[in-house]
Amino acid sequence: MSTLKSKRSRRGRLTSSGLVFGALFLAVGLTALSDSQAQALSHPAASLGRSATANGISELRVLDWSLWYVAKYYVEPRRIDPRKMTMAALEGLEEAIPEVLVEPDGKRMVKVRVGTSEQSFAIHDVEALWAVGNRVREVFHFVRDHTQLTDDQLRDAEYAIVEGVLGTLDPHTTLMRPEAYESMQMGVRGRFGGLGIEVGMRD
Secondary structure, three states: OHHHHHHHHHHHHHHHHHHHHHHHHHHHHHHHOOHHHOOOOOOHHHHHOOOOOOOOOOOOHHHHHHHHHHHHHOOOHHHOOHHHHHHHHHHHHHHHOOOEEEEEEOOOEEEEEEOOEEEEEEOOOOOOHHHHHHHHHHHHHHHHHOOOOOHHHHHHHHHHHHHHHHHOOOOOOOOOOHHHHHHHHHHHHHHHOOOOOOOOOOO
16 A cells, blocks of 8 residues: 555656646747757757758747657656647647638648638648647648748747647646746846755655
8 A cells, every 4th residue: 555655656746847847848948949049950859850940930940849848758648639739739820820710620621721821731640749740830831921920920929839739738838938938037046146946846
């Protein structure tokens, strides 16, 4: 009985720690990938089906980083649903760009309308994390090609996509945008001065 309780307790700590890590890891990745410091990535995220290019926004680098970290570090893989992630990503894109309308077309397709342009995309075959990035990228390129958005608007749209994807996992795994991360860092430094701070979980 004590052994079973110990295992459950340990699993609970691991899950909690994983969720806390999930809420924080993207801040580091996004800060490192700020568009003012765009750089080619020699990172395993490339295995998710993306080749690095100079145009980081169009290639959805932040999405690729996020999917790679979920695949490698997320402690509850049973929560990962690629099709659900894809739909949530497209809904995030719809919310971020007023010209975009996303409508399910049966259970196998989704119809994306941008102004007077319309195209259908398959979702029934999205069965792995790497496929999420590929399918969302196809839609993102379609939207980009039929709108006149600034880099800032495209960047915000990508963040909305990632927030949608992560929102399918749990309430704790979230995206921290670079400006929010920098603001948090400034607040911590201002309040605690030169003290070292360690964030952890307690039973």
